Amino acid sequence: MYRHFIVKKTVKHRKECFCRDQAHAHGITIHEGDIIEIINDRKYIVDKGWYFLISLNNLYEFYLSLEDLEHYYAKGIIVSTADIELSLNYFQYKINEALDTVDEELFCHFTQKFIETRALILKIENYVHKLAL
Numbered sequence: 001m002y003r004h005f006i007v008k009k010t011v012k013h014r015k016e017c018f019c020r021d022q023a024h025a026h027g028i029t030i031h032e033g034d035i036i037e038i039i040n041d042r043k044y045i046v047d048k049g050w051y052f053l054i055s056l057n058n059l060y061e062f063y064l065s066l067e068d069l070e071h072y073y074a075k076g077i078i079v080s081t082a083d084i085e086l087s088l089n090y091f092q093y094k095i096n097e098a099l100d101t102v103d104e105e106l107f108c109h110f111t112q113k114f115i116e117t118r119a120l121i122l123k124i125e126n127y128v129h130k131l132a133l
Contacts, residue, residue: 004128005036005078006120015062016051030056035127036078038069058131084121091117 010032030036034057041053043063051063072078091114098107 003038004124005038005073005080006084006124007032007034007036007078008120009077011072011077013064013068016048016065028060028062033123035124058127079120081121081124084117084124087117088114088121 007030011030013028013030015026015028037055037058039053039055039061043051045051048065050066052066052069053061054064054069055061069078073080091110094110095107095114098104098110
């Protein structure tokens with residue numbers, strides 16, 4: 001499993017609490033552009049399943065269920081660096097194809113997509129680099 005993800009679509013998430021009265025449970029908004037880091041801490045809760053400790057922008061930590069993590073990933077709400085790199089390869093291919101066919105509209109479209117996607121990977125790389133310092 002990848003360790004760092006970037007949020008592509010803002011989502012409201014109900015943060016669960018493992019207390020009996022759910023005293024610490026509340027909603028949290030995970031914004032587009034936020035970086036999610038999976039920390040090597042997990043819990044298994046009977047009748048609920050696996051939960052992973054995640055860090056949101058290295059500012060806020062909470063447990064996120066494996067089910068929610070998989071759901072967000074499957075829906076494209078969060079993406080890994082590998083997903084971003086695959087998208088960059090695809091966009092580069094489409095840019096080259098547009099150049100070969102002299103299709104200015106497609107060239108502009110995929111160049112813009114490439115630039116936006118490249119910004120995502122740079123954001124993750126900068127985040128990881130800051131953590132390493």
